[in-house]
Structure formats: structure tokens, C-alpha cells
Amino acid sequence: MTEATAVTHNKPAKTRRGSNSWWNAVLSSPSTMIGGGLLLLIALACVLVPWLGNMDGYTTNTSAMLLSPSAGHPMGTDNVGRDTFTRVLLGGKASLTVGISVAAISGVIGFVVGLYAAYYPKIGYLLMRICDGLMAFPAILFAIVFIGSFGQSTRSVVLALSIVFVPMVARVVRSATMTNMNENYVQVLVNLGSGSFRILWKNIVLNVIGAWIVEVTFVFADAILVEAAMSFIGAGIPQPQASWGNMLYDSRTYIYSAWWMTVFPGVALALTVFVINMFGDGLREVFDPKRRR
């Protein structure tokens, strides 16, 4: 039974041109397409809508405090009269900026660290012990200490979370690289007289990049969650700049009188993280070598 399905899976692979096969696999994976599409939609909405609509998320207005959702304020207003819809979008922009920056920085550093840690076992041993040390701290604790010493700003949040997430990426890349190091094709390259640069960056990288992309999407989602938690306890993105975390913090005293202040940022946060994880799961299927081979 399993063999029969494997055969039908392999058939299109025979005619498929190699360079397009990843792209085709993405197109044929619903969770990647839906997750990626929704993520793009959320990102565009958060960036473009406040800009195009010239919306103001900062000016307080005491005559419009705690208004329930209406045509003028689709998500109501908060305790100082700011439009919740605008602030949800601006908060999303801040969260996604933090998420993407953290994913990019920790992704690149983690990739290089993981690759060389696997290739040079002695350096790798040292690097991995440092990573173990970093992982021993809960992400949020490390970030709070970091912000305590370097000041509260979006940049500090991004830097702190990048440091926290480097070990996660590095471990995944290291183990994927080590698996590849045992393959004979690396021995063949050594035997042909290839240097480490070619082996790592022109051969092993091709086989590691899939696992790396998947891990980076999960870091992206995690970073958004940790940033929200930090903002919630007042150690994240500084007020009055909107973030989903600090909006939830503001709403906690009004949770019974103004549910919209809690629900909309909360739903936005949950939805975004869900969509990113869906995208990551889809990518994992796409890059799964067992499916493609």
C-alpha cells in the first residue's frame, strides 16, 4: 500500500525539472499556500492600511474613551480614546518587525554557527556549550536582564531575542549538517581535493537550507509571542508605541467593561502566530526529503 503511493508520488518527479521542484512542491502544499498567503495579507494590512488611511494611533481623546465597536471605530476605542483598530494594525507592524528582524538575525548567525560547529568538532564543542548556557535561561528572563542593562527600545528587544534564538537555529543546522557529513558525497569531495568552503557552502548548504527555513519560521512565531509577553509585563516595546502585548496590558483593568480592548489584539496575536506556524509546518512537509525522493 505504502509502496503503491510512493510510486505515484514519484511519477511527476520524473518529468519535473529539478530547479522548479521546490516551487512546485510549495504550490501543491495547501498549508504552505494558505499560511503564506494569510501571513502576507496580515503583513500588508499592518503596513499599508495605517499609512494609506493616514490613521492616528497616538493622539488621546478624552471625549471618546472606551467606545464600543461602531462604524467609526470598528474595534472600539481604548481607555484614553485611541482607535483600537489603528493600534491593532500598528501593534502588528511592531510585532512583525520584531519577529522578522529576530528571525533574520538569529537565522543568519545560527546558520553559520551551526554549520561550522558541525564541520569543526572542536570549535563546535565550544560553541555548543555556549549555546547550552544561553538556552539554560528562559528567553524572557534573558531579554528582561538585557533590557535592564541596555535600555528599553525596539532595538534592544530585537537584539535580546536574537541572542536568545541563535542557539535554537544553530542546533538544528548543526544536526542537519552532521547528518550530511556522514554521507559519502562529502568523502568523495574530500577525495577529489575539495576545500572546506566548497564542501560547506556549495554542497552541504543545499541539504541544510530546508530544515533551516522551517526553523526560522518557528523562531519568527516564537519571537512575536515572547515580544508580546515582554510588552505585557512592561519590558518590551515602550509606550506609547503600540504593540499587541502592551495593548493587552492596558486592557487588563477594563476586561469586564471593554472586552474589545482585550479581544482584538489577542485575536490578532493568536491568528498571526497560528498562520506563521501553519506556514512553517507546510514548509516542513515541502522540504521533507522522504516526500521528495
Place this chain on the structure above:
Amino acid sequence: MTNQENPILQVNSIYKDFISRGLTRKGASVFHALQNVSFELAGKQTYALVGESGSGKSTTGRIICALEKPTTGSIVFEGNNYTDYSPSLLRERIRGNIQMVFQDPFSALNPRKAVGNAIVEALEIQKIGDSRSDRLDMAVDMIERVGLSSKQIDRFPHQFSGGQLQRVNIARALVVRPKILILDESVSALDVSVQAQVLNLLQDLKEEFSLSYLFITHDLSVVRFIADRIGVLRKGELVEEGTVEQIFGNPRTDYTRNLLGSIPLPDPRRHQLMAA
């Protein structure tokens, strides 16, 4: 044995120990993978190294390829003892001259690299050819020489069968014009008809490129067809050595007799097919 005075490769009493460190000094143990193995590979000859699994055949191959260093002993290629060469010196003088084809054709190719690119890469590493198109031409020539079509050059390893992939591996090894080709169980994973095709191909290529083969295998029926000399390894020791006629006609040790006895009785018709 006309070339015996000038062997292309000499293996001089190599020992290889694998040390596994235990938690205590008592837990540490030494495994003698190779003990006092010496043989010579004459130019344009085929030397077959046979033995059961775990006898140290593959370790010998890896040491000759300088993928591992022997504990003691030396390896001499065309008069140069390269046992203690630095990695850069190995790259300069040895790497391109000794190539190896592994048992598992899938694992020996990068799954994300088109086979043509893998062959071009071998040429790039060895700095053979002037431009990419030049190298691509050489790759196409070699691909066609081993019996594949030039149209298959853009395909990825998972789109080939095992026999085709082993041809690709042979093409990649030969495109850099080595003098010695080490075949580490290279046909063992292939089914019998494909095995015969690949062996015939190897015989043809040997003439064409004036190669010397070191043929590592457990399969004595293949050895009879391809080898000039045979060395029998057992638990890391070379227990018997001689020409094919000597080993097959007059084995001196019980172990060799046992190995010979384990060859399945060949169907006379198939035997002729292979000898043809």
C-alpha cells in the same frame, strides 16, 4: 606480471588501530583493524582485496585514499611516500590521481545537485578545463562514455536507478583522469545483470584510460572475472596473496578455501556470459 618492478602503489606494512575511550582507563579498548598489511599494485593491473565484512577491506581503501591515516606503515604512490603529507600537499599531488567509487551509489552523490553539476564540480576542484562550457563538454563526453545519455545530465540522483547512478559515480571519478581507481564494493549493491554490465564497462575503461584498479569486494565470483592478483584479508591480516590462478587453483589457507567454497555454484551458461 611484467610491471612488478615498478609498482604504481605500494602499501608497506600498515597497521590501523581504532581506540575507543571508555569512562575509566579500564573501559578503553583498542581494536586492531589492520595488522601488517602489505601489497603492491602494479601499473594497469587489477588487485582484488577480498574478505568477509569487518576484515578491514574498506579501511585499507580509505587509508590509500588518504581519508584516514594509518597508525603505522606507509603508502607510496609512484615513488612518493604520501602517508604524512599535509592536506594541501595531498591535494596537490595525490587527490586527483587516486579516486574511489563507493558501495552505495545514492549516498555518494549530493541529492540536491544535478549529476552534470557534480561531474563539472569534480573538474573545477581539480582545475581541469578552462571554462564552464569546456567542463560541461568533458562531463557530457564522460557521461556518454559510461553509457548514459547526455540528456540525463540535468537530472537529480533520485531520478536514476542504482546501476545508472553507479555509472555516474564512475564517470565522476574518471573525469579527473586518475591513475588508480579504488572500487569499494562498487558493484555489490547492484543486481546481477547490471553488475555484469558495469564490470564489462570497467574492463573497457581500464584499457582506454590505462587505469589500475584496487577492487575491494567480498564476492569472489566477481574477482575471478576482473582481477590479476588477489589478497585475502581476515581480521585485519593479509592471510594469503597471489595471482588469480594461484588463489583459485591452489589455495593455501583454510580460510581462503572456505571463501572459495562459499561461492554459489555458477550456472554454466551465466558463467560464459560473464566471461565473454
